[in-house]
Amino acid sequence: TRKESSAASDVYKRQERTLSIIKPDGVSRGLIGDVIKHIEGRGLKIVAMKMLHLTQAQARGFYAVHRERPFFEGLTTFMSSGPAVVMVLEGDNAIARWRELMGATDYRKAAEGTIRREFATDIEKNVVHGSDAPETAAFEIGYFFNRFEILA
Numbered sequence: 001t002r003k004e005s006s007a008a009s010d011v012y013k014r015q016e017r018t019l020s021i022i023k024p025d026g027v028s029r030g031l032i033g034d035v036i037k038h039i040e041g042r043g044l045k046i047v048a049m050k051m052l053h054l055t056q057a058q059a060r061g062f063y064a065v066h067r068e069r070p071f072f073e074g075l076t077t078f079m080s081s082g083p084a085v086v087m088v089l090e091g092d093n094a095i096a097r098w099r100e101l102m103g104a105t106d107y108r109k110a111a112e113g114t115i116r117r118e119f120a121t122d123i124e125k126n127v128v129h130g131s132d133a134p135e136t137a138a139f140e141i142g143y144f145f146n147r148f149e150i151l152a
């Protein structure tokens with residue numbers, strides 16, 4: 001029956017994954033612990049994590065979708081200005097849940113209780129990144145992690 005087949009597909013439905021970054025402003029200001037507290041406190045599971053200092057070329061590759069934007073040069077300079085923490089988060093609806101927890105790009109428009117509302121200082125220096133769709137999540141996770149680095 002339909003009911004049985006949808007129950008069966010639920011069993012096999014893989015948890016969604018998203019890429020999260022604690023940007024160089026978050027790392028330099030000592031906010032790694034605060035951001036991770038928000039992530040774990042909301043029940044998102046960290047299944048991969050590393051710290052790295054991107055070159056500007058690596059930041060350009062990561063944010064290639066924004067290459068025509070006026071803020072591209074500033075954004076990639078900022079993203080390569082110091083160490084960042086990259087993580088893969090897993091959970092039901094992880095992409096949307098992580099973006100909700102981050103808050104709006106412009107922290108002045110971010111909802112109360114979000115990470116950007118609490119910690120961001122600038123539209124660019126907004127502490128965290130999150131993938132915005134399944135296709136971008138797949139690209140972004142693959143940009144930083146191979147299959148052996150992501151825990152099942």
Ligand code: ATP
Pocket residue numbers: 071074075104105123124125126128129130131132
């Ligand atoms: P992210 O992709 O980092 O999770 P987002 O999806 O909320 O953020 P995007 O529109 O994808 O926002 O912009 C990527 C990043 O570029 C922003 O997080 C911010 O750091 C920077 N940015 C966006 N808009 C501006 C702007 N108008 N001026 C300066 N920097 C900006």
Ligand code: MG
Pocket residue numbers: 130132
């Ligand atoms: Mg984005």
